[in-house]
Amino acid sequence: MTLQSLDPVVFRPISWAALLQAGRTTARAALSRYGLLAAFLVFWEGASSLGWLNATVFPPLHLIVAALWDGLASGALVDDIAISLQRAGLAYAAAIVLGIPLGLFMGQIRAVEQALDPILQFFRQTSALALYPVFILLMGLGEASKVFVIFWATLFPILLATIGGVKEVDRKLVEMARTYGATRATVFLRVILPASVPQIFVGLRLSATTALLLLIAAEMIGANKGLGFQVMNAQYNFQIPLMFAAIFLLALLGLGANYALVTLQRRLCRWADAA
Amino acid sequence: MSVADPILRRGEVTIRDLSKSFTLNGRRLNVLRGIDLAVGGGSSLAIVGPSGCGKTTLLRVLAGLEEPDAGEVLVDGSPVHGIGHQRAVIFQEPRLLPWLTVLDNVAFGLEVRGTPRRDAREKALRYIRLVGLAGFETAFPRQLSGGMAQRVGIARALTVQPEILLLDEPLGALDAMTKLTMQEELARIWQEESVTMVLVTHDLEEAIFLADRVLVLSKDSAIPPRLIDIDLPRPRDRSAPAFVELRKTLMAGFGLH
Numbered sequence: 001m002t003l004q005s006l007d008p009v010v011f012r013p014i015s016w017a018a019l020l021q022a023g024r025t026t027a028r029a030a031l032s033r034y035g036l037l038a039a040f041l042v043f044w045e046g047a048s049s050l051g052w053l054n055a056t057v058f059p060p061l062h063l064i065v066a067a068l069w070d071g072l073a074s075g076a077l078v079d080d081i082a083i084s085l086q087r088a089g090l091a092y093a094a095a096i097v098l099g100i101p102l103g104l105f106m107g108q109i110r111a112v113e114q115a116l117d118p119i120l121q122f123f124r125q126t127s128a129l130a131l132y133p134v135f136i137l138l139m140g141l142g143e144a145s146k147v148f149v150i151f152w153a154t155l156f157p158i159l160l161a162t163i164g165g166v167k168e169v170d171r172k173l174v175e176m177a178r179t180y181g182a183t184r185a186t187v188f189l190r191v192i193l194p195a196s197v198p199q200i201f202v203g204l205r206l207s208a209t210t211a212l213l214l215l216i217a218a219e220m221i222g223a224n225k226g227l228g229f230q231v232m233n234a235q236y237n238f239q240i241p242l243m244f245a246a247i248f249l250l251a252l253l254g255l256g257a258n259y260a261l262v263t264l265q266r267r268l269c270r271w272a273d274a275a
Numbered sequence: 276m277s278v279a280d281p282i283l284r285r286g287e288v289t290i291r292d293l294s295k296s297f298t299l300n301g302r303r304l305n306v307l308r309g310i311d312l313a314v315g316g317g318s319s320l321a322i323v324g325p326s327g328c329g330k331t332t333l334l335r336v337l338a339g340l341e342e343p344d345a346g347e348v349l350v351d352g353s354p355v356h357g358i359g360h361q362r363a364v365i366f367q368e369p370r371l372l373p374w375l376t377v378l379d380n381v382a383f384g385l386e387v388r389g390t391p392r393r394d395a396r397e398k399a400l401r402y403i404r405l406v407g408l409a410g411f412e413t414a415f416p417r418q419l420s421g422g423m424a425q426r427v428g429i430a431r432a433l434t435v436q437p438e439i440l441l442l443d444e445p446l447g448a449l450d451a452m453t454k455l456t457m458q459e460e461l462a463r464i465w466q467e468e469s470v471t472m473v474l475v476t477h478d479l480e481e482a483i484f485l486a487d488r489v490l491v492l493s494k495d496s497a498i499p500p501r502l503i504d505i506d507l508p509r510p511r512d513r514s515a516p517a518f519v520e521l522r523k524t525l526m527a528g529f530g531l532h
């Protein structure tokens with residue numbers, strides 16, 4: 001029996017027309033993807049400069065960019081970025097270090113999972129923000145309560161996604177591994193863990209968004225540094241361009257975190273979207 | 276070659292007075308009752324019978340995936356309990372690990388058994404060629420057709436060089452054309468690898484094409500199974516009068532025409 005072989009790669013000589021064509025295609029793709037965003041920014045700048053928009057609330061973009069530049073050059077915003085990253089990063093890392101192993105363990109042992117599930121569901125439904133005053137009471141208004149509230153909020157998505165991932169592993173694959181004599185440890189390392197990775201990433205991405213949300217909230221309450229604080233503080237002091245600069249940095253942080261996670265997921269789960 | 280040589284003819288399976296029942300919704304269900312059977316080393320046995328008669332159950336007991344209620348399974352004369360290295364199972368679904376390439380999937384069984392990755396891969400390459408998948412080593416399971424995926428599963432089982440190959444409707448999910456080619460491949464592999472083959476199928480033609488003997492189970496476990504010798508020369512020819520005649524007889528036994 002013959003099998004059809006993969007198509008051989010065909011190399012064509014480079015032609016300028018083809019290059020131009022490729023450039024045009026790229027430009028069109030960029031336009032369709034970022035065109036609307038660019039139009040929005042142009043509109044903002046124009047409308048604010050021409051006075052169509054209230055320029056005190058929506059300052060023209062060039063003022064925001066200037067405020068951003070000043071903040072970064074003087075190091076003031078850099079400090080805010082650093083402390084915000086530290087708070088969110090510490091909490092997120094702790095949630096990963098605790099959540100993934102715990103989830104992998106709980107997902108495999110039915111009795112443990114069943115006993116703990118109601119508690120988990122209850123905690124998950126209790127907004128971390130509502131618990132923030134409790135954490136402040138327990139740990140004071142310093143770094144500890146801020147990191148802890150972010151940790152608390154990010155732990156549950158990671159934990160629940162990991163448990164779900166493990167529980168959904170195809171039992172038939174586990175049985176297959178067992179027929180080759182795989183021990184429990186081998187089944188875990190070579191079947192359950194890799195099979196759970198896509199689900200774990202769902203939790204990681206959800207948690208990254210939550211981490212940023214809680215970071216901003218925690219920094220708006222009783223902080224004197226951080227991007228969330230800066231948004232509030234700039235508004236109090238009527239430094240509206242600085243306020244928007246801080247908001248922009250927060251958005252950038254979220255985009256960066258998501259991009260990093262998506263890239264990592266693509267690398268680890270190449271098999272899932274191999275077409 | 277001396278057929279009687281015990282070293283050359285490993286992979287003999289003996290089943291003694293085997294019974295297995297399940298409890299389903301509080302009712303006891305006797306699926307297998309007092310089964311006795313001997314499968315010679317290197318021979319091939321097909322198990323047929325109506326749906327729900329216990330074919331899969333019997334195969335799973337042989338694989339060590341189910342414990343029998345009574346009786347025992349012997350391999351080369353010694354009783355076996357649970358899963359063992361002499362046996363490899365091929366299921367109806369290929370059961371490939373989607374995150375591994377074809378090469379790594381085929382090497383998986385050996386790696387699990389402690390063979391160093393390098394040696395496992397080298398051996399895997401040989402069996403990938405044997406099942407006709409050379410050139411697809413780096414493909415992922417998603418990129419394979421159903422027939423190709425099943426070949427990978429077969430290669431994985433062969434790579435551990437079992438004495439006994441247990442197959443549960445391995446071609447059941449394939450289209451008619453692919454099925455025919457795969458039957459020929461299985462016949463060729465079985466002869467090349469000198470492995471004992473126990474094959475569950477609901478396809479009588481497949482049973483006659485591949486097996487030395489056919490075990491016919493009944494829905495009612497009180498009726499003892501029948502064992503039919505397939506005395507046809509190999510390679511078998513589906514259109515030979517003797518083949519067609521045997522198929523008719525077996526079909527009639529099922530109440531089919």
Ligand SMILES: Nc1ncnc2c1ncn2[C@@H]1O[C@H](COP(=O)(O)OP(=O)(O)OP(=O)(O)O)[C@@H](O)[C@H]1O
Nearest residue numbers: 297298299306325326327328329330331332333477
């Ligand atoms: N784990 C189980 N628990 C309870 N009952 C079971 C279990 N496994 C099988 N059975 C029952 O045992 C009987 C035989 O099942 P089995 O899967 O062996 O049938 P089969 O001959 O392979 O059928 P098919 O041709 O449809 O695959 C069925 O009635 C089934 O309901």
Ligand SMILES: [Mg+2]
Nearest residue numbers: 330331332443
């Ligand atoms: Mg079955």
